[in-house]
Amino acid sequence: MNASTPAHPRSWSDLDARAVDTARVLAADAVEKVGNGHPGTAISLAPVAYLLYQNRLKHNPNDPLWLGRDRFVLSCGHSSLTQYIQLYLGGFGLELSDIEALRTWDSLTPGHPEVHHTPGVETTTGPLGQGLATAVGMAMAQRRERGLLDPDAAPGESPFDHHVFVLASDGDLQEGVTSEASSLAGTQELGNLVVIWDDNRISIEGDTQIAFTEDVAKRYEAYGWHVQTVDWTAGADGYAEDMDALDAAIDAAVAETGRPSFIQLRTIIAWPSPTKQGDHSSHGSKLGGAEITALKELLGFDPEKSFEVTPEVIAHTRELQDRGARLQAEWDERLATWRAANPDRAALLDRLRARELPAGWHESLPTFEAGTSVATRSASGKVLTALAPALPELWGGSADLAGSNNTTMTGEPSFLPAHRSSHEFAGDEYGRTLHFGIREHAMGAILSGIALHGLTRPYGGTFFQFSDYMRGAVRLAALMEIPPVFVWTHDSVGLGEDGPTHQPVEHLAATRAIPGLSIVRPADANETAAAWQAILERDKEPTGLILTRQNVPTFPRGEQGYATTEGLARGAYTLLDASNGAPEVLLLATGSEVQLAVAARETLEAEGVPTRVVSMPCLEWFEEQDEAYRESVLPSSVRARVSVEAGIALSWYRYLGEAGRAVSLEHYGASASAEKLFAEFGFTPERVAAAARESL
Amino acid sequence: MNASTPAHPRSWSDLDARAVDTARVLAADAVEKVGNGHPGTAISLAPVAYLLYQNRLKHNPNDPLWLGRDRFVLSCGHSSLTQYIQLYLGGFGLELSDIEALRTWDSLTPGHPEVHHTPGVETTTGPLGQGLATAVGMAMAQRRERGLLDPDAAPGESPFDHHVFVLASDGDLQEGVTSEASSLAGTQELGNLVVIWDDNRISIEGDTQIAFTEDVAKRYEAYGWHVQTVDWTAGADGYAEDMDALDAAIDAAVAETGRPSFIQLRTIIAWPSPTKQGDHSSHGSKLGGAEITALKELLGFDPEKSFEVTPEVIAHTRELQDRGARLQAEWDERLATWRAANPDRAALLDRLRARELPAGWHESLPTFEAGTSVATRSASGKVLTALAPALPELWGGSADLAGSNNTTMTGEPSFLPAHRSSHEFAGDEYGRTLHFGIREHAMGAILSGIALHGLTRPYGGTFFQFSDYMRGAVRLAALMEIPPVFVWTHDSVGLGEDGPTHQPVEHLAATRAIPGLSIVRPADANETAAAWQAILERDKEPTGLILTRQNVPTFPRGEQGYATTEGLARGAYTLLDASNGAPEVLLLATGSEVQLAVAARETLEAEGVPTRVVSMPCLEWFEEQDEAYRESVLPSSVRARVSVEAGIALSWYRYLGEAGRAVSLEHYGASASAEKLFAEFGFTPERVAAAARESL
Structure with missing residues (x-):
């Protein structure tokens, strides 16, 4: 032979x-x-x-x-x-x-x-x-x-x-x-x-x-x-x-x-x-x-x-x-020849095989100005573009929603035989932007194949609603403990007019249910950047990054009482503590609803109720923390609690105890503007404050 | 024109x-x-x-x-x-x-x-x-x-x-x-x-x-x-x-x-x-x-x-x-001619259009002998066969798992062009047994199409694991408020050797998360018959019927302290009350885990702890009941509670309060016999009893 x-x-x-x-x-x-x-x-x-x-x-x-x-x-x-x-x-x-x-x-x-x-x-x-x-x-x-x-x-x-x-x-x-x-x-x-x-x-x-x-x-x-x-x-x-x-x-x-x-x-x-x-x-x-x-x-x-x-x-x-x-010995010789001719690429190979991120990579992460109003999907797109030079291993695309998912790194060519290039997307066989077509399930499995192949870090986007279509592949990625990133945008009724067929209601709970899958729903643009950092620093699990279609306020960070985004990697953190440091009620919120908790806190504090706002972008990471940290964020002595999330309450009962209240959505959405839907469905600071009063 | x-x-x-x-x-x-x-x-x-x-x-x-x-x-x-x-x-x-x-x-x-x-x-x-x-x-x-x-x-x-x-x-x-x-x-x-x-x-x-x-x-x-x-x-x-x-x-x-x-x-x-x-x-x-x-x-x-x-x-x-x-007037004439020639079929048409079940239809439902050991999938198959003559509108099949899902009504022909008949399945174009092939997602959508068409009641089976594949269609059925029945068998690690790719862990929680979908997980053969009855008496929602691969004991009914299955239609009921009628702990269980609760109750009662076993086959139906009924089953004064379900605990926190304990499975399964897995993963009467003691 x-x-x-x-x-x-x-x-x-x-x-x-x-x-x-x-x-x-x-x-x-x-x-x-x-x-x-x-x-x-x-x-x-x-x-x-x-x-x-x-x-x-x-x-x-x-x-x-x-x-x-x-x-x-x-x-x-x-x-x-x-x-x-x-x-x-x-x-x-x-x-x-x-x-x-x-x-x-x-x-x-x-x-x-x-x-x-x-x-x-x-x-x-x-x-x-x-x-x-x-x-x-x-x-x-x-x-x-x-x-x-x-x-x-x-x-x-x-x-x-x-x-x-x-x-x-x-x-x-x-x-x-x-x-x-x-x-x-x-x-x-x-x-x-x-x-x-x-x-x-x-x-x-x-x-x-x-x-x-x-x-x-x-x-x-x-x-x-x-x-x-x-x-x-x-x-x-x-x-x-x-x-x-x-x-x-x-x-x-x-x-x-x-x-x-x-x-x-x-x-x-x-x-x-x-x-x-x-x-x-x-x-x-x-x-x-x-x-x-x-x-x-x-x-x-x-x-x-x-x-x-x-x-x-x-x-x-x-x-x-x-x-x-x-066979391997022959190959080793060829690799050695290649190494000698390609020292920079050889260094890249060694880094990729070790699954290490380059030193200082996160310095290229953007920060977003406080007071601006930015959709987290848009922030995510800026993060990806900013990371492109530092992380050649990072690549991905969308199931025909590139512009909606903000998954294209600006200026990067498409991964396509060159003759397939279109007016909108120029590519070559080694390109970086993936076009999955309207094929969410295959996208999920393909992302797993890329991750399993070993050297790169793939991501793929669609509307969060259509995580349902790819669930078989997502679960398998979690079972395999591999790290594709699912960029799931349009994350609630906040997507507006497309209506109930496109509005996730149960999806946060339903994806959190999958063992080994992390679901990260950042509250604002800077949490989105921190989320990408934390996700890429982890390597043994798939992640769903859950992003808004609509704009959300960019909170000041490290000033006016607001925490920095450092706590994001721990899954949950005190974003704004009670003014006296001794909260009587905890407002637990994620994503676009954090702003409602912040506004409700203002009302409650004005009424003399010391109120803490906890941003909880990733329940799975929070559950990994030690008891002392979890207790520091959610002190068991504070039984008055309100969860605020534009979806079913299922994820929250474990944190609410017997006194807590959920501001949630237990039915399908409707076709109207985001503002109208949030108002009709009771996602308002007033309802959050009222729920806090009930809980007290 | x-x-x-x-x-x-x-x-x-x-x-x-x-x-x-x-x-x-x-x-x-x-x-x-x-x-x-x-x-x-x-x-x-x-x-x-x-x-x-x-x-x-x-x-x-x-x-x-x-x-x-x-x-x-x-x-x-x-x-x-x-x-x-x-x-x-x-x-x-x-x-x-x-x-x-x-x-x-x-x-x-x-x-x-x-x-x-x-x-x-x-x-x-x-x-x-x-x-x-x-x-x-x-x-x-x-x-x-x-x-x-x-x-x-x-x-x-x-x-x-x-x-x-x-x-x-x-x-x-x-x-x-x-x-x-x-x-x-x-x-x-x-x-x-x-x-x-x-x-x-x-x-x-x-x-x-x-x-x-x-x-x-x-x-x-x-x-x-x-x-x-x-x-x-x-x-x-x-x-x-x-x-x-x-x-x-x-x-x-x-x-x-x-x-x-x-x-x-x-x-x-x-x-x-x-x-x-x-x-x-x-x-x-x-x-x-x-x-x-x-x-x-x-x-x-x-x-x-x-x-x-x-x-x-x-x-x-x-x-x-x-x-x-x-057009309709011409058609009305043809229909009148048909009516005159087909009085029995016309009566059937009128019943089907009214979406009424025939009088006494449920008398054909089988009862199963106490003390026997029967898989609920097997019981379901016997129910379907028994209902076949009474309910011509009921038809269905499986995504290539007929023998495993027990979805074939014995003796009924396949719905197939006759020349497609096989050695195993003879059919004709008007047949009754559906063969979807290994196509769970299409099965879901096809069942919706059948239900929407208006006159019949369809069901379709696969392994519960593969509800993930059909989730897009299942959600849409719930949104449309139409009544296909999903027969999801092999409902836990109890399926055994096929291992974690086939073992549902999160699926009970993840399907319950879908608004408008009822998830029914009967505890034994007689609950399975009662489940089919309750499901068919409802007409405005899809249902997932969650069935075991493995045998489970058939409880005595209406004797030895056991309730009849009458309470099933209310979603949850007291199967076995505390011997003194004043429970100090509530054991909440579904499906194959009810037997563990029953066994643990025996231990606890012997220790002097009055213990109630609540069978909770359908949380959605239970939530529909009035406050008085819910309180009668789960008295708020009894804070010691244990949920027992071979899956993640997510569904149960809302019922457990701060004192409750969940006997659950928070990670993927493994490939081994059901007995081995239940023992290794702590699904034993001993662990249930221990959890009850902790909760007390």
């Missing part, structure tokens, strides 16, 4: 064939042992996965995070054994005991593959469609990273050139998120992306023809992809795993550099299981003892043994470690 | 042309007056909308809810003026003052069209993609309703035959939800569905080529649709609104009864506005005075006047009322 020219299937030895069959029986045994799981696809796709892992992917089992590696995404995450068994055979860190521990507590082999949990897994999959859409993001990230580090190298000659391979199932291709992402991949001409569709025509309800009769290959042609079909069911002598045909298709896909590639691979699920091949029972249930016995007999395994792997097989498959080491 | 043969554009009079131009200037004026909105599409699509409303649609302005009407869906809801102006011209109830009141408080013309608010609006649109996906549901409902009422009529001969017309925009076609719905529409061969795509190549970020370069027509061919293209930009003399070509395409679309139809209509946004045609500024901003003046001069309107409609124009367009009356 030569490191630079992958061994082709026609050169597979008997040991290779035995290793593939070993993968099949391991899949059957593992599901049988735990009693549940998905054996069928893992059995029939074993040769495909083996081909990719052993022959095609540039990767190194001893360094699963090798920067130069190809990425592999198992979009059909339910077939996790497809990946786990190859990670075991190839020697990425899984052992036979891990395969035996499938789907059990604390194992390295959970029901669905989880990144940061099992070495060699690039992204968490299982919710269908997410894998393929995330892979589109990885492919985009590869191009952007190459542009930052090695833009002038000839195609295929850069150490930063590599491919993203995806195995996808029927389910992945039915989900709308992949339609969105695949269409965008066509526009972006992602020649580094190869998707193999396991067209087995079986899903949980059986034959897919009851719901999925479209011509998928034609659809991918319509997206502008390079499309091929390999049909293993069309042989004159029945089903034939024509590995050479598949391998040739992969060759052609890799050779195609101007378009993403789609390979329709017609298979029979669970083949060669004697009676359950082609049957949906093999999709999500164990095969059962009789079928496993028959399968093992067919393949020449001892039916009395489970988890049988001969020393010869494992020794052979673990030669992948040598191949990987050679 | 003849009621049965629509006037074709080539017969348009000067008055028709003037009416179309009137629609254009009204659109410009209305946006200008309020200062914001979307004039461009309303201007360029005015002739299309006029053609549909005046010539093509079978409808009656004097009876916008006429059962026999065609349905019209403006999927590009931001262009609401496209619809409002036709509703005004046609005389559906809007007057010029309503057009002038666009996007203002309490007007009939909100920013986006809202069903149940503006007569003639069939569904609320605005969130892109929802309209087209909902229309697919309407088209499916039409076929099912025909099957219930007039299955043997020749095609096109039934009073229950009609079409669903959709105007869709670039944005609609980029959203994944329409990809999902359109693929399914192809499988379902919905010959009654006609979609016109306004291919103006402009969205908010300008030229769509930066994000949307696919061949949409080819994609729809791939879905199996009948596809035509009409290009108004291809004329030798520049742009030409070739109405005859469009009309011929609609003729062909209507003539095609075996496939849904897609008409790609190439237009220029805002045409004929002199300088803003084709410019994205016309999409979402007012044109400005100079441009409006120029537009009016071009079209022969007085630039000094706003909202100019001549008496001749409005008299002409309101002749639609006569046409509608004739």
